[in-house]
Amino acid sequence: HQHRSRSVYKYSSIDASNYVDSHYDHQGVGRAVLSTLFGRLKHSYTKITLLNEKSIGVHRAFGIRELGTYHNVGYKNGKWLDVIRFENR
Secondary structure, eight states: OBSOSSGGGTTTOEEOOOOOOGGGTTTTHHHHHHHHHHHHOSSEEEEEETTOHHHHHHHHHTTOEEEEEEEEEEEETTEEEEEEEEEEO
């Protein structure tokens, strides 16, 4: 989806999300999805909860630039979660 709604951002980037069922872990599905996505986009942002080490590892393997961490911004299963943000250029 669009990264930001303000018109200044309309050509610059998107926020991308993808989810792969854990049944497909270690089968290259996530890597294939990201490879296709990053191959088609000039610029995108990704946010991942810090608990999702597998996804963070795959993004780092692509050399995606880490921008920083938002602390206690996500809430899931009764816990506040930190979210790490990546930029693909």
